[in-house]
Amino acid sequence: MSEQPKAVALLSGGLDSMLAAKVVAEQGVHVEGINFFTGFCVEGHTHAIRQKDKDKAKRNNALWSAEQVGIKCHIEDISQEYVGVVTNPKHGYGQNLNPCLDCKGFMVAKAREWMEANGFDFIITGEVIGQRPKSQRRDTFPVVADESGAGDRLLRPLCAKRLEPTLPEREGWVDREQLHDFTGRSRKPQMQLAAKYGFEDYAQPAGGCCFLTDENFSRKLADLWQARGTREYDLDDIMLLKLGRHIRPAANYKLIIAREEGENRFLRGYRKRFHAVQDLDNPGPLALVEGEPDSDDLDTAASITARYGKGKMADRIRAEITPPWGEPYVTEVAPMPPARIPEEWHV
Amino acid sequence: MSETGESREALDARGLLCPMPVIRTEERIKQLAPGTVLEVRASDPGVLYDIPSWCRVNGHTMLESREEADEQVVIVRVEDA
Numbered sequence: 001m002s003e004q005p006k007a008v009a010l011l012s013g014g015l016d017s018m019l020a021a022k023v024v025a026e027q028g029v030h031v032e033g034i035n036f037f038t039g040f041c042v043e044g045h046t047h048a049i050r051q052k053d054k055d056k057a058k059r060n061n062a063l064w065s066a067e068q069v070g071i072k073c074h075i076e077d078i079s080q081e082y083v084g085v086v087t088n089p090k091h092g093y094g095q096n097l098n099p100c101l102d103c104k105g106f107m108v109a110k111a112r113e114w115m116e117a118n119g120f121d122f123i124i125t126g127e128v129i130g131q132r133p134k135s136q137r138r139d140t141f142p143v144v145a146d147e148s149g150a151g152d153r154l155l156r157p158l159c160a161k162r163l164e165p166t167l168p169e170r171e172g173w174v175d176r177e178q179l180h181d182f183t184g185r186s187r188k189p190q191m192q193l194a195a196k197y198g199f200e201d202y203a204q205p206a207g208g209c210c211f212l213t214d215e216n217f218s219r220k221l222a223d224l225w226q227a228r229g230t231r232e233y234d235l236d237d238i239m240l241l242k243l244g245r246h247i248r249p250a251a252n253y254k255l256i257i258a259r260e261e262g263e264n265r266f267l268r269g270y271r272k273r274f275h276a277v278q279d280l281d282n283p284g285p286l287a288l289v290e291g292e293p294d295s296d297d298l299d300t301a302a303s304i305t306a307r308y309g310k311g312k313m314a315d316r317i318r319a320e321i322t323p324p325w326g327e328p329y330v331t332e333v334a335p336m337p338p339a340r341i342p343e344e345w346h347v
Numbered sequence: 348m349s350e351t352g353e354s355r356e357a358l359d360a361r362g363l364l365c366p367m368p369v370i371r372t373e374e375r376i377k378q379l380a381p382g383t384v385l386e387v388r389a390s391d392p393g394v395l396y397d398i399p400s401w402c403r404v405n406g407h408t409m410l411e412s413r414e415e416a417d418e419q420v421v422i423v424r425v426e427d428a
Binding site: 033035037041059060063064066067071072073074075076077239269 | 362364365367397405428
């Protein structure tokens with residue numbers, strides 16, 4: 001070990017991980033933060049795209065946390081490797097498609113790799129016993145430590161006093177007495193500690209930055225997997241699931257209809273990958289058609305798309321359909337009345 | 348080399364959404380010598396917040412940030428951080 005102990009802190013951007021890093025940094029340990037990009041973070045992407053979100057604060061909460069604590073922060077792209085965690089979680093899913101326990105183990109494993117590659121001594125997380133029903137329980141803590149390979153180099157400063165002493169405590173790299181004994185779902189102790197450190201304006205809710213915990217997003221992802229007959233996905237799939245109105249009239253195709261101008265602009269970038277449909281006669285949304293639609297399906301897609309534009313009351317409209325990498329052609333359809341779009345088509 | 352003698356590099360992060368431009372910036376800066384000036388060109392306005400923030404916490408110097416039409420340009424000097 002180097003003279004000054006070194007710890008890498010997993011920073012989610014939420015309050016707990018920020019506090020955990022601060023508690024250890026205060027003891028004279030050299031702490032650096034690490035934040036993992038899985039592709040499923042709620043922030044950032046949609047704010048950058050949707051017009052109505054333009055005025056929202058665009059800060060990256062992990063970087064903001066690091067700045068408050070006064071430590072460096074590295075952001076690592078693990079989105080490719082993360083596919084395996086989402087598609088095949090050893091410990092199953094939570095309430096939606098959130099593989100929280102596998103996710104935590106994977107992230108701590110990636111932090112361990114980083115620790116070893118950079119000559120650091122231990123890992124810090126903001127976990128609290130009983131804070132999360134799926135992944136933060138007394139019986140899951142050893143699972144994360146074991147499966148990540150971190151073993152007793154994994155320190156949870158916010159609840160360490162309720163756990164067996166870890167290597168950093170036994171070696172005296174940190175003073176166990178200055179660690180905490182938080183437990184349960186109450187946020188009060190964290191808020192008191194935040195006040196002590198002068199942390200304000202921290203992200204809320206704590207650590208909720210994952211689309212996989214969102215019921216609507218999980219339903220769309222499950223629909224995508226079912227339609228493809230495989231659980232594979234790529235980053236573009238994730239992006240498109242976050243945006244637009246998703247309507248599946250049949251198993252072989254689905255529409256993704258922009259809801260506002262920002263989404264219209266973004267979806268335009270995918271015109272070479274999917275069929276693109278737009279009303280030629282009236283202002284209205286761009287729609288992408290994913291799957292393997294035939295020409296009748298594309299007419300139906302044009303009819304549905306027209307229903308969401310200014311021409312929805314017209315008898316007929318001309319729609320332009322552009323196949324992937326193909327020449328656009330024009331079709332004429334009647335906008336579909338809302339009553340003919342059954343609720344079950346809405347993904 | 349620029350007129351002032353520093354080495355200049357460019358990173359095209361257009362089409363990427365945050366935090367990917369920050370990740371690409373960090374990856375590139377790891378390969379650059381202190382004193383090098385890196386110009387990042389992006390299309391996500393989030394870089395105007397994220398790259399300066401990343402520079403502050405990681406000890407690099409943000410020289411300039413500006414918008415050009417629908418693009419953002421952020422210029423960073425690599426420090427011995």
